[in-house]
Amino acid sequence: MHDxxxxxxxxxxxxxxxxxxxxxxxxxxxxxxxxxxxxxxARAEVVWPQQDRRATYVLRGDPPADRAYIVTDRxxxxxxxxxxxxxxxxxxxRYLDPTGEHLGTPALVIDHVPAASLLGYMAGRDxxxxxxxxxxxxxxxxxxxxxDQLPAALDRPASWQEYLNDRIDEWRRTARDHIESLPILxxxxxxxxxxxxxxxxxxxxxxxxxxxxLLRADDGRIVVLDWELAQIGxxxxxxxxxxxxxxxxGPDVIGLDDEAFCARYRQLTGMTVEQLNPSVLAYFLVxxxxxxVRRMLEGGAAFARGDNHLLSSVFGQNSILxxxxxxxxxxxxxxxxxxxxxx
Amino acid sequence: MFxxxxxxxxxxxxxxxxxxxxxxxxxxxxxxxxxxxMIQLLAGCAVRAAHETAWMAEEGAAIEAAVxxxxxxxxxxxxxxxxxxxxxxxxxxxxx
Numbered sequence: 001m002h003d004x005x006x007x008x009x010x011x012x013x014x015x016x017x018x019x020x021x022x023x024x025x026x027x028x029x030x031x032x033x034x035x036x037x038x039x040x041x042a043r044a045e046v047v048w049p050q051q052d053r054r055a056t057y058v059l060r061g062d063p064p065a066d067r068a069y070i071v072t073d074r075x076x077x078x079x080x081x082x083x084x085x086x087x088x089x090x091x092x093x094r095y096l097d098p099t100g101e102h103l104g105t106p107a108l109v110i111d112h113v114p115a116a117s118l119l120g121y122m123a124g125r126d127x128x129x130x131x132x133x134x135x136x137x138x139x140x141x142x143x144x145x146x147x148d149q150l151p152a153a154l155d156r157p158a159s160w161q162e163y164l165n166d167r168i169d170e171w172r173r174t175a176r177d178h179i180e181s182l183p184i185l186x187x188x189x190x191x192x193x194x195x196x197x198x199x200x201x202x203x204x205x206x207x208x209x210x211x212x213x214l215l216r217a218d219d220g221r222i223v224v225l226d227w228e229l230a231q232i233g234x235x236x237x238x239x240x241x242x243x244x245x246x247x248x249x250g251p252d253v254i255g256l257d258d259e260a261f262c263a264r265y266r267q268l269t270g271m272t273v274e275q276l277n278p279s280v281l282a283y284f285l286v287x288x289x290x291x292x293v294r295r296m297l298e299g300g301a302a303f304a305r306g307d308n309h310l311l312s313s314v315f316g317q318n319s320i321l322x323x324x325x326x327x328x329x330x331x332x333x334x335x336x337x338x339x340x341x342x343x
Numbered sequence: 344m345f346x347x348x349x350x351x352x353x354x355x356x357x358x359x360x361x362x363x364x365x366x367x368x369x370x371x372x373x374x375x376x377x378x379x380x381m382i383q384l385l386a387g388c389a390v391r392a393a394h395e396t397a398w399m400a401e402e403g404a405a406i407e408a409a410v411x412x413x414x415x416x417x418x419x420x421x422x423x424x425x426x427x428x429x430x431x432x433x434x435x436x437x438x439x
Contacts, residue, residue: 034372315380318387 003104004032004042011044011059014102015109018095023050038070038228039063040105043112058091061107062100070295072228074098074106079151080230081110084204088141089113089223115215115223122211122251131216131253132261135242138214138222140268143203143235150204154232160199163233167287168192174294179301184324185293191331192287195338197280200271202232207291209238210245211253229291236276239265240284241292247285247326248319254281279337282330289323296320354389358382396432 008027015025026047033041042059062074074096081093095109122128147156157163168189175185206213207229215223239254239261246252254261258278266276296316303313348356361382369375407425410418428436 034376311377311380311384314384318383 004030006104007042007059008044010103011046011109014095014097015046017102019048022048022053024048033058038072039226040107056112057094057109058112059103059107059109061097061103061105063105074108074228076151076153077228077230078108079153080204080227081108083145083150084142084224084227087145088138089217089221090227091223091225113215113217113223115217118211118214118216118222119249121216122253128251128253129256129260131222132257133264134216134220134222135214135253136261136264136268138224139209139235139238139242140265142206142224143238144269145204147202147232150232154204154230156232157202160202160234163202164196164199167233167237167290170290170294174290174297178297179304182297184327188286188327188331192283195283195334197236197283198272198274200234200236200275203235204230205233205235205238206230207238207241209242211242211249212245234284235269236280236284237288239276239281239288240286241288243281243285244289244323244326248322279334282334286327286330293320293323349393351389351393354385354392358385358389361385396434400430400432 008030011030012025012027015027016022019025026049027044028047029043029045031043033043040059040061040063042061044057044059046055046057047053060074060077075098078093078096078098081090084090085092091110091113093108093110097103097107097109100106118131122131157166171185171189171192175182175189178185206224206227208226209224213224213226215225217223243252243254246255258281262273262276262278262281265271266273269276296313296319299308299310299313300317300320302308303310358381361378366375366378366382369378403425407422410422413419
């Protein structure tokens with residue numbers, strides 16, 4: 001995938017190996033796609049003339065090492081996709097080149113979904129509150145998978161308490177590992193420690209659940225893309241993360257009516273009001289971004305040391321600045337609401 | 344040395360030209376996104392260039408005032424090292 005000119009031939013040879021009984025295969029078009037920040041994306045039209053069959057696929061592969069913003073595993077993403085397909089609307093996984101032997105880099109071949117970008121869809125409308133239900137349904141669909149339905153490769157935390165301890169400690173580890181002192185990271189960790197919500201069952205979390213990774217299908221369902229950061233954790237993290245990203249790049253569908261979102265999500269997952277309400281969502285808005293914060297700070301530090309030269313690494317520092325004001329605003333708001341007398 | 348135009352003025356001018364002269368002529372989406380990122384980064388650098396050494400000095404003074412009265416050996420050692428470093432405002436020294 002690093003050399004698009006050679007990809008039609010490579011892809012045709014790869015597909016012929018995957019389906020040796022399907023006859024000759026032709027890749028009639030191969031087009032590099034935009035929008036994938038961490039992985040290379042391309043769309044290919046494929047024809048099997050003997051079978052009068054045609055397909056449109058998306059290839060999702062690793063960039064060259066010095067252009068990699070984050071390192072994730074295509075085989076793991078493949079296994080997660082295989083676990084969720086049929087439960088939640090996704091680009092169905094078709095083929096995997098785990099080593100890059102055939103496609104030049106480890107890559108997935110997945111179905112192209114003819115659906116609109118959710119961000120684009122929302123931008124053309126005055127009121128997006130009708131998306132609250134479908135968004136809750138999309139999240140609940142994979143959040144309610146049982147742990148035994150998930151790939152063995154995903155780490156299983158021993159308990160919710162251990163998981164949350166580790167997530168909070170990630171803020172402290174990030175502070176310790178960063179190239180310079182950022183006391184707000186330790187402040188956030190202390191605040192999260194002191195305001196723990198009630199526990200819930202651990203489940204699959206997407207890890208990058210944001211509007212940019214969602215499509216809206218013609219039937220109204222939300223299609224969830226980019227599963228490379230999926231892991232087992234507290235499902236409410238995805239919801240908080242969604243809100244956090246939407247503060248910078250709205251609209252914030254959940255925030256349009258967070259009570260209604262929580263009610264629908266509770267109905268689908270069986271969570272109680274104590275386990276999920278707007279205040280708990282705000283807690284996870286802060287907690288849920290730690291992975292992104294860590295990756296952005298690591299990227300910025302690598303740039304400062306001269307280990308990478310990615311514009312996106314520097315650009316991420318702008319998001320950290322925005323995040324700092326957001327964390328302070330939400331923690332102060334929650335403290336104020338907790339201190340206010342009930343009317 | 345030159346003080347006019349200031350560094351922040353120059354950075355803003357480059358960002359403005361990228362936005363009004365270069366960007367409209369671009370057609371490839373990845374290139375457009377990259378240039379938009381550059382414009383935002385330059386705008387941020389313009390703000391930093393105008394203030395960041397002063398901000399660092401102010402923050403250093405505030406921290407010194409806050410911890411100066413603490414009776415803690417590690418803090419005293421760190422504070423002594425900080426004071427021994429002097430008031431060099433060159434970025435490499437000020438950022439330490």
